[in-house]
Amino acid sequence: MIDRAYFNQAGSTEGEPRVYVYALSDCEHCKSGMAFLDAHRIPYRYVYVDQLPSEVRIAFKKEVGQKFYRNLLFPMLELPEGELVFGFEEPIWREKLALFAT
Secondary structure, X not given: OOOHHHOEEEOOOOOOOOEEEEEOOOXXXXXXXXXXXXXXXXXXXXXXXXXXXXXXXXXXXXXXXXXXOOOOOOOEEEOOOOOEEEOOXXXXXXXXXXXXXX
């Protein structure tokens, strides 16, 4: 995956990041996903894949494609155990993050 040095801190500043978000800088679904994490005060780090150096971006796309046998769908939420959740669908993120309706 992408070197953590490329990631920015976001969300709740309490504690270490629980999750990592792979996003595109102009993606509304990505913004919605990060707003969801912010609203639930979940510490996370994010990276805008489209703003990475081309060699890093190409290697990332290749690795994800080979590991998960699928095309990229943003945002991607990386959970602590390394599972990737593709796309922002609030019920799925809520379930994966063990959140309940508030």
